[in-house]
Amino acid sequence: MTSVNGVPVLHLAGLLGLLMKRLRADMAETTEAAFPDLRVSHLRLLELIPVEGARITDLAEVAGMTKQGLGQHVDYLERHGYVVSERLAEDKRVRLVVRTARGDEAVQVSTTAIARVEGRWRDELGTERFEEFVAIAKTLGLSDAGLTDQPAR
Amino acid sequence: MTSVNGVPVLHLAGLLGLLMKRLRADMAETTEAAFPDLRVSHLRLLELIPVEGARITDLAEVAGMTKQGLGQHVDYLERHGYVVSERLAEDKRVRLVVRTARGDEAVQVSTTAIARVEGRWRDELGTERFEEFVAIAKTLGLSDAGLTDQPAR
DNA sequence: TATTGTTATACTCTATAACTATA
DNA sequence: TATAGTTATAGAGTATAACAATA
Numbered sequence: 001m002t003s004v005n006g007v008p009v010l011h012l013a014g015l016l017g018l019l020m021k022r023l024r025a026d027m028a029e030t031t032e033a034a035f036p037d038l039r040v041s042h043l044r045l046l047e048l049i050p051v052e053g054a055r056i057t058d059l060a061e062v063a064g065m066t067k068q069g070l071g072q073h074v075d076y077l078e079r080h081g082y083v084v085s086e087r088l089a090e091d092k093r094v095r096l097v098v099r100t101a102r103g104d105e106a107v108q109v110s111t112t113a114i115a116r117v118e119g120r121w122r123d124e125l126g127t128e129r130f131e132e133f134v135a136i137a138k139t140l141g142l143s144d145a146g147l148t149d150q151p152a153r
Numbered sequence: 154m155t156s157v158n159g160v161p162v163l164h165l166a167g168l169l170g171l172l173m174k175r176l177r178a179d180m181a182e183t184t185e186a187a188f189p190d191l192r193v194s195h196l197r198l199l200e201l202i203p204v205e206g207a208r209i210t211d212l213a214e215v216a217g218m219t220k221q222g223l224g225q226h227v228d229y230l231e232r233h234g235y236v237v238s239e240r241l242a243e244d245k246r247v248r249l250v251v252r253t254a255r256g257d258e259a260v261q262v263s264t265t266a267i268a269r270v271e272g273r274w275r276d277e278l279g280t281e282r283f284e285e286f287v288a289i290a291k292t293l294g295l296s297d298a299g300l301t302d303q304p305a306r
Numbered sequence: 307t308a309t310t311g312t313t314a315t316a317c318t319c320t321a322t323a324a325c326t327a328t329a
Numbered sequence: 330t331a332t333a334g335t336t337a338t339a340g341a342g343t344a345t346a347a348c349a350a351t352a
Contacts, residue, residue, distance in 0.1 A: 014216070015290045018217070057334080064171070068321075091329070092329090170320090177341095247351095311351100312350100314345105316345080321340075325337095328332085328333080
C-alpha cells in the first residue's frame with residue numbers, strides 16, 4: 001500500500017490513486033446495497049441532470065468530458081433504468097436525457113453517500129483541514145496553469 | 154471542465170480525476186521528450202526498484218498493487234529496455250528485476266519532472282498550502298478508516 | 307502444501323476517429 | 330456546411346481467477 005509499515009514510497013500519483021480508490025470504497029458502503037450497478041461516475045452524472053432533463057452535449061460540457069465518453073454513461077444509465085431519453089420534436093438531432101424515478105432515488109442515495117464520506121473525512125481531518133483540502137484541490141485541478149481548460153472538445 | 158465558466162459542478166471524484174490528469178500532463182512536459190514511452194505509472198515503478206534489484210512480489214507490496222498488475226508493468230518496462238530480469242539460482246521461482254542504464258536515466262528525469270511539478274504547484278499554492286495538501290492526502294489515502302490496508306493480496 | 311510468478315480475461319474511466327442524421 | 334449524437338476502437342491503470350513451476 002505504497003507502504004505504511006515499510007518504506008513509505010509515496011508519489012503524488014500513487015497518493016491521488018489511493019484517494020480515488022478510497023472515495024469509491026467509502027461511497028460504495030452507502031450506495032452498493034440499493035444500487036449495486038451504479039458506480040461513482042454514474043452517480044456523478046445523474047446528479048448533473050436537471051429535472052427538466054439535459055442534452056448530451058450540455059452534460060458533456062458540464063461534466064468536462066467528451067460527448068462520446070458521456071454518451072457511454074448515458075447509454076448505461078438508460079439500459080439500467082436510471083434515465084430515459086427522447087429526441088426533440090423541434091430538433092430531431094437532440095436527445096433529451098431525463099432521470100426516471102429510480103434515477104431520482106439514486107441521486108438521493110448518492111447525496112447521502114457523499115455527505116457521509118465528507119463527514120467521515122471531515123472527522124478525520126477536522127473541518128478546517130477538510131475545507132482546505134477541497135479548496136486546494138480545486139485550485140490545482142482547475143488551474144489555467146495546468147491543462148488548458150477546453151470545455152467542449 | 155467540471156465548468157469554470159458555467160455552473161461549477163464539482164464532486165470529489167471529478168476533482169481528483171482532474172488532479173490526476175493535470176499531474177500526468179505536467180510531468181509529461183519534462184518526461185515526454187526523452188522517454189515518450191514511459192507513463193507516470195512506469196516512472197513511479199522504476200523509482201521503486203532499488204539498485205540491487207527487487208522481486209516482483211516485493212515491488213507489488215511496496216507499490217500497493219497485485220503481483221499480476223505489477224507484472225504487467227515490469228513486462229512493459231523490460232520490453233522497452235528499462236529493466237532486465239533473471240531468475241535466481243537459489244530459488245528459480247524468483248525473478249529479480251533490475252534497472253538498466255536507460256532505466257536509471259529515466260529515474261533521473263522522472264525525479265526532475267516531479268521536482269518541477271511540485272515546484273510549480275508550490276508556486277501556485279505557496280509552500281505551506283502545498284505541504285498541507287500532501288500531508289492531508291496522505292492522511293486520507295493511508296487512513297485505516299478507509300480501505301483496509303492489505304499490502305500483499 | 308505454500309509461494310513465485312504467469313496467462314487470460316475483465317472492469318473502470320475516458321479518449322480519438324470516423325460516421326449518420328438532421329438542420 | 331455545421332451540429333447532435335453514434336459506432337467502433339483504443340489506451341491507461343488495475344483487478345480477479347486459474348494455473349505452472351519451484352520449494
